[in-house]
Amino acid sequence: MQLILVATLLCLIIGSCSASISGPFIFWGHSRVSSQQTQALVESSSRELPLTQLFTEAKAIVVFVRNTTNRLEGTRYPKFQNLVKSGAWTYLPQRSLAAEPFGLNANIEVVSLSGHGEEDDSEILLAYNEAVNTYGRGEVLGILGSREEEAHFLAKREAAPGGEEEEKAKAAEGSEETEASFIYVAEGNKAVLSLNGPLELRVTNDTLKLEEHIKQITFDDQRAKGYGRLSITFMHSGEKCTLRFKFSLIRGSWTLRNVEVEYRELKSVLVARGDEYTLPSAPLGFSYRCSAESVNFLNPARNETIQSLLLSDFQVQPWLNGRPEYGEVYDCIGFVSAPILAGLFVVTLLLGILGLGISAMLSMHTPNRFESSRSKQLTFTVQE
Structure with missing residues (x-):
């Protein structure tokens, strides 16, 4: 033994x-x-x-x-x-x-x-x-x-x-703490953001493409206070960059209005450019999808190091409530578009031509007197 x-x-x-x-x-x-x-250029011994x-x-x-x-x-x-x-x-x-x-x-x-x-x-x-x-x-x-x-x-x-x-x-x-992907799901499937490319953070004289992120993604659900925040921490050249997307909740609809950025020792709040009709928004339980336009978050203060964040070709939904998939989609393409405007212009032109024709036809009047052979008088010329 x-x-x-x-x-x-x-x-x-x-x-x-x-x-x-x-x-x-x-x-x-x-x-x-x-x-x-x-010592690379010496013998192994x-x-x-x-x-x-x-x-x-x-x-x-x-x-x-x-x-x-x-x-x-x-x-x-x-x-x-x-x-x-x-x-x-x-x-x-x-x-x-x-x-x-x-x-x-x-x-x-x-x-x-x-x-x-x-x-x-x-x-x-x-x-x-x-x-x-x-x-x-x-x-x-x-x-x-x-x-x-x-x-x-x-x-x-x-x-x-x-x-x-x-x-x-x-x-x-043995799992890596970070990964490079463009799908960001908060813990517990509380919120999700997906893109087809990296986020672009504009700082002074440089643009950071945020690809690798820490797997721990959180969503701060403050529905009672009317907002929620999706927090994602990226790693760029060994330095952390944290983005907190803030969603406001008003009358059963959510809207993405701004994003808080922490990079190095700097903190800034970038405001989404647009109005209530162009900002990413949808009813609660629905997702928002946009591939035709980009959302630009700008720093309202001038001469700041952190200047803007570009969000393009994305789909987002807060308050996912544990569901494994997106809800029904609200698209960023509105009712008025270039083809629709062209069609409306052609229809208006045709309606104008039709109106002019109808107006010309209505202005025509039939004569109220007609000449005939019986009503003609004989005229004689007498020469002396």
Whole structure:
């Protein structure tokens, strides 16, 4: 029985040592990480030696594995950002390392991150500080990488009973926090907005095309107060841009009137250009569809950084009330259009011609006297 247990442990150790993590990487904490730079034009043996020395000289190594390779934002990981900047650190953009720490250090710990910003930020700080308290400051090497295969989870950090299942469930989910699409459905199917292209946010001397957005979309239902807000947070070049579309509810009909924009540290309210006949609106329970025209949200204040937002070829419906599909559609094309105007003009012209003809016919009168051979008088001419 003991031999079986030892063999099982050896298999786990071999499996964890043979595991690999994917880049890019961030190294921090140890004094020698500053000498680790990207070396692309040297032999692999020359690149392997500095890493091997770093892994063996560190008293302990904590490897944090992310479930995604998306850009790491400092605003979402403020604790980790302060932790890295407080000492020596380096960034290695390559996909793989010339030498991996597994098997080169006896005190190595692998922590699997769930993919949620606040939880991962606290998890990194907690696990690294525990290792520093045990082995001393400047002696613990921290490595942040991404998951490449499932094998490295064999040596992941021990958790309390019951917590291991939660970590496995989070790791199994592995869903990205953002996605690029043009269909935005609020949680619980409370509201929906769909487009055929990205939203265009105009700032000073630049136009941002908002494509990638955070999956968590909310709808603030304030029906008792006569409004609702559809909130969508986009990611553009690693920076958040939050749009809150405000719908007013009056006498059983909703209208999209403005949108609140938060970008960087700026906040503005952009007002939809139009009147009650041209703004997106429909009765409650109906959707609004417009492919022929665009809705332009403008900043009423001049000389502002955030200037306008363009919404084109879209369909929207607030207060969806959990339904999985749009309601009946109100289209933005009104009764009066160019073909209808042309038809009305031709009909008016024909009616005018007909009226003139009828008027001319009515103005004709028959003569009341007629000449005949009997009524003619004989005239004689006498010559002398």
